[in-house]
Amino acid sequence: MKRLISVTINGKQRTDEVEPRLLLIHYLRDVVGLTGSHIGCETSLCGACTVELDGKAVKSCTMFAVQVDGCRLLTIEGLVSNGKYHPLQEAFWNEHGLQCGFCTPGMIVACKQLLERTPVPTEEEIRHGIEGNLCRCTGYQHIVNAVKAASAKMGI
Amino acid sequence: MIPQSFEYSVPNTLQEALQLLAGGNAKVLAGGMSLVPLMKLRLAAPEHLVDLRRITGLKTLSESSGEIRIGAMATHHDLDSSPLLRQRCPLLAEAAKHIGDVQVRNLGTIGGSLSHADPAADYPASLLALGAKVKLVRAGAERTLNLEDFLVDTFTTAAEPGELLTEIIVPVEEPKTGVSYQKMVQPASGFAIVGVAARVRKSNGQISLARLGLTGVAPSPFRAAAAEARLQGSAGSAEDIRQAAALVSSNIEANADIHASASYRKQMAQVYAARALHAALAEAS
Numbered sequence: 043m044k045r046l047i048s049v050t051i052n053g054k055q056r057t058d059e060v061e062p063r064l065l066l067i068h069y070l071r072d073v074v075g076l077t078g079s080h081i082g083c084e085t086s087l088c089g090a091c092t093v094e095l096d097g098k099a100v101k102s103c104t105m106f107a108v109q110v111d112g113c114r115l116l117t118i119e120g121l122v123s124n125g126k127y128h129p130l131q132e133a134f135w136n137e138h139g140l141q142c143g144f145c146t147p148g149m150i151v152a153c154k155q156l157l158e159r160t161p162v163p164t165e166e167e168i169r170h171g172i173e174g175n176l177c178r179c180t181g182y183q184h185i186v187n188a189v190k191a192a193s194a195k196m197g198i
Numbered sequence: 199m200i201p202q203s204f205e206y207s208v209p210n211t212l213q214e215a216l217q218l219l220a221g222g223n224a225k226v227l228a229g230g231m232s233l234v235p236l237m238k239l240r241l242a243a244p245e246h247l248v249d250l251r252r253i254t255g256l257k258t259l260s261e262s263s264g265e266i267r268i269g270a271m272a273t274h275h276d277l278d279s280s281p282l283l284r285q286r287c288p289l290l291a292e293a294a295k296h297i298g299d300v301q302v303r304n305l306g307t308i309g310g311s312l313s314h315a316d317p318a319a320d321y322p323a324s325l326l327a328l329g330a331k332v333k334l335v336r337a338g339a340e341r342t343l344n345l346e347d348f349l350v351d352t353f354t355t356a357a358e359p360g361e362l363l364t365e366i367i368v369p370v371e372e373p374k375t376g377v378s379y380q381k382m383v384q385p386a387s388g389f390a391i392v393g394v395a396a397r398v399r400k401s402n403g404q405i406s407l408a409r410l411g412l413t414g415v416a417p418s419p420f421r422a423a424a425a426e427a428r429l430q431g432s433a434g435s436a437e438d439i440r441q442a443a444a445l446v447s448s449n450i451e452a453n454a455d456i457h458a459s460a461s462y463r464k465q466m467a468q469v470y471a472a473r474a475l476h477a478a479l480a481e482a483s
């Protein structure tokens with residue numbers, strides 16, 4: 043039986059009828075049309091599907107859409123505000139924190155969580171903070187550099 | 199990767215949840231970090247899920263009369279970041295920090311981890327060393343069990359159909375207790391190949407309390423009683439630690455998988471037990 047859910051996504055509220063078994067990532071991509079969050083492994087390991095749920099980074103392939111009824115979601119599409127990139131988006135660009143870009147939407151959401159909890163992280167804390175996100179291109183060093191650059195900029 | 203259809207309920211109160219579960223057909227959904235992957239693989243196909251996320255009373259951490267009560271729905275992140283736990287029961291907060299990755303810690307719960315009873319789950323090592331108890335509630339009745347009696351076997355607990363784990367109870371740590379959790383990580387999954395939690399206290403230069411909990415080694419996490427007995431009353435010298443660590447896996451039927459053979463696991467259990475004891479003793483004295 044379908045259920046009605048009401049969710050605020052990137053600041054806009056919407057209501058949809060969904061089957062309980064619909065995964066959150068499929069809801070976001072196929073129902074809402076936000077294709078920024080990617081499906082990499084679909085087995086809770088790669089983090090490409092990471093979105094923010096009530097301020098917490100979660101893997102949207104390992105949740106059902108019905109579980110976010112009444113909640114706030116933020117995806118990579120919602121990070122731009124007033125036409126300006128988020129400092130993390132700028133830093134990923136400037137520091138070459140991405141190559142193919144597949145992991146980037148999830149990676150940036152995980153990094154945002156890290157900087158909120160640890161505004162000036164050490165290299166080790168950065169690597170611990172992105173444990174749940176795999177990148178097959180960069181070798182991570184440029185991502186670490188990008189997080190440091192964003193941290194410095196956000197601290198000003 | 200699409201699970202079978204199911205009915206979904208999200209009760210607001212514990213009473214409502216217990217009524218929904220009383221029939222025996224419904225399954226609890228906590229953080230979903232173990233259950234949802236199983237449902238996607240169709241290794242689990244529950245007819246009805248009862249999501250506990252709206253029952254706020256199940257998320258609290260509180261201290262009273264020497265005990266800390268942790269709601270079953272408290273997440274790994276809640277435990278890791280709790281000032282109460284960090285100060286009053288640091289071993290448990292440390293175990294929470296070692297679980298999975300940040301996304302898993304944001305959703306996964308202590309109640310879900312214990313109920314799932316994965317033989318390599320992190321919490322049981324620390325909780326066994328702490329002598330934790332669990333509270334189980336069903337419509338019209340409740341009982342409290344020692345964690346040893348709750349964890350029956352691999353993926354098997356003493357909870358009956360319709361019974362809900364609501365609370366985990368640990369003692370407030372006494373001052374000057376040294377604690378340590380040492381985990382050998384399987385790098386791809388992040389789970390423990392071996393995890394050892396140690397708690398030690400000394401008085402007048404002798405060990406007056408020694409507790410060792412192990413996970414990942416055997417079908418169920420366990421306390422290493424022989425090693426504890428070897429340490430009790432000793433000075434805790436390097437030789438005492440070596441001899442005690444040699445006992446942690448001596449009579450154990452160890453697990454074997456593609457990551458580690460049984461004999462390797464037993465060997466690593468000894469190595470990590472010695473590390474945990476050294477670290478805990480350094481804190482205790």
Ligand SMILES: Cc1cc2nc3c(=O)[nH]c(=O)nc-3n(C[C@H](O)[C@H](O)[C@H](O)COP(=O)(O)OP(=O)(O)OC[C@H]3O[C@@H](n4cnc5c(N)ncnc54)[C@H](O)[C@@H]3O)c2cc1C
Pocket residue numbers: 086087225226227228229230231232233234235270271296297298299302305306307308309310311313314316318319320321357361362363364387388389390
């Ligand atoms: C990528 C990844 C890495 C992980 N790494 C680790 C790790 O390193 N160490 C580790 O210990 N764990 C790890 N886990 C597992 C994680 O800790 C889970 O959070 C935990 O095992 C289950 O908790 P949950 O709240 O998600 O429960 P769920 O998945 O919702 O439920 C698990 C089971 O318990 C039952 N249940 C849940 N709550 C209750 C309750 N209150 N009463 C009765 N039954 C209940 C459910 O019906 C279900 O059968 C990992 C998981 C993932 C996806």
Ligand code: FES
Pocket residue numbers: 080081082083084085086087088089090091092101102103104
């Ligand atoms: S697609 Fe969700 S973790 Fe890989």
Ligand code: FES
Pocket residue numbers: 139140141142143144145146176177178179180
């Ligand atoms: S940039 Fe290609 S996977 Fe990370």
